[in-house]
Amino acid sequence: MTVDPFPPHPLHTPGIAAATADLTKVYGRGDTQVVALDRVSIGFREGEFTAIMGPSGCGKSTLMHCAAGLDSPSSGSVRIGTTELGTLGDRQLTRLRRDRIGFIFQAFNLLPTLTALENITLPLTLAGRRPERQWLDRVVSMVGLAQRLDHRPAQLSGGQQQRVAVARALVSRPAIVFGDEPTGNLDSRAGAEVLGFLRDSVRELGQTVVMVTHDPVAAGYADRVVFLSDGRLVDEMAHPTPDRVLDLMLRFSGGSPQTPACDARSRTS
Ligand SMILES: Nc1ncnc2c1ncn2[C@@H]1O[C@H](COP(=O)(O)OP(=O)(O)O)[C@@H](O)[C@H]1O
Numbered sequence: 001m002t003v004d005p006f007p008p009h010p011l012h013t014p015g016i017a018a019a020t021a022d023l024t025k026v027y028g029r030g031d032t033q034v035v036a037l038d039r040v041s042i043g044f045r046e047g048e049f050t051a052i053m054g055p056s057g058c059g060k061s062t063l064m065h066c067a068a069g070l071d072s073p074s075s076g077s078v079r080i081g082t083t084e085l086g087t088l089g090d091r092q093l094t095r096l097r098r099d100r101i102g103f104i105f106q107a108f109n110l111l112p113t114l115t116a117l118e119n120i121t122l123p124l125t126l127a128g129r130r131p132e133r134q135w136l137d138r139v140v141s142m143v144g145l146a147q148r149l150d151h152r153p154a155q156l157s158g159g160q161q162q163r164v165a166v167a168r169a170l171v172s173r174p175a176i177v178f179g180d181e182p183t184g185n186l187d188s189r190a191g192a193e194v195l196g197f198l199r200d201s202v203r204e205l206g207q208t209v210v211m212v213t214h215d216p217v218a219a220g221y222a223d224r225v226v227f228l229s230d231g232r233l234v235d236e237m238a239h240p241t242p243d244r245v246l247d248l249m250l251r252f253s254g255g256s257p258q259t260p261a262c263d264a265r266s267r268t269s
Pocket residue numbers: 027028034035036054055056057058059060061062063265266267268269
């Protein structure tokens with residue numbers, strides 16, 4: 001008999017890792033009111049790599065922040081596994097984020113005084129947990145950092161720093177990993193490496209990953225792409241390729257992938 005060295009997380013529920021139902025987010029009020037998300041209902045299946053795409057300002061980050069419990073909905077609901085986030089108090093929410101969600105940001109957000117290893121294990125340290133040695137070794141070797149564990153962020157390239165961030169997101173074996181433009185600050189080679197590691201984490205480790213991107217090449221690493229426009233889900237694509245993604249982006253934007261489709265509102269990215 002073979003024994004799985006990495007049995008499912010005890011809070012694991014089969015099927016859907018996270019879901020939103022009629023998620024609406026309104027910023028401001030009156031003349032300056034912005035409906036950033038308009039009744040978005042979406043599920044993220046376990047063991048699947050989803051890319052969220054859409055023009056700048058159309059609600060991608062807001063969707064990710066609400067789905068990850070970093071921001072609260074104006075109406076509608078969000079669940080991680082079977083837990084409705086709206087039922088949690090602040091401390092429970094903080095704990096859920098720490099224990100069940102991994103984050104990767106565009107700016108790597110590493111602590112400069114800690115080594116790569118200390119950065120990777122920080123979520124566990126904060127939770128008072130010890131790393132599972134086998135799992136840690138597997139994650140570290142997957143992202144190719146075994147020889148760099150005692151380096152500080154300043155001694156690492158941007159690509160290596162983001163690999164530390166990927167390992168940090170995976171180390172607690174979260175229910176879901178969210179990345180907001182995780183390759184936005186990387187050159188194409190380092191970006192491709194990080195995207196490859198994210199895909200490996202889905203294929204080899206069974207991780208669930210949701211990534212915001214505006215790059216069709218990055219979206220091509222995903223199993224599924226969902227398209228947001230003006231705060232609404234407008235389309236989705238299974239088994240995307242960069243060509244097909246670009247084609248759909250061109251159709252949404254009326255010719256140019258750079259043209260925001262929701263230009264009634266001001267925005268940066
Ligand atoms: N904290 C905020 N206060 C007011 N408006 C916001 C805030 N965050 C985002 N918005 C607005 O909500 C809309 C969606 O923003 P965002 O989710 O950041 O879009 P994206 O990530 O797709 O570029 C934009 O019009 C943006 O200006």
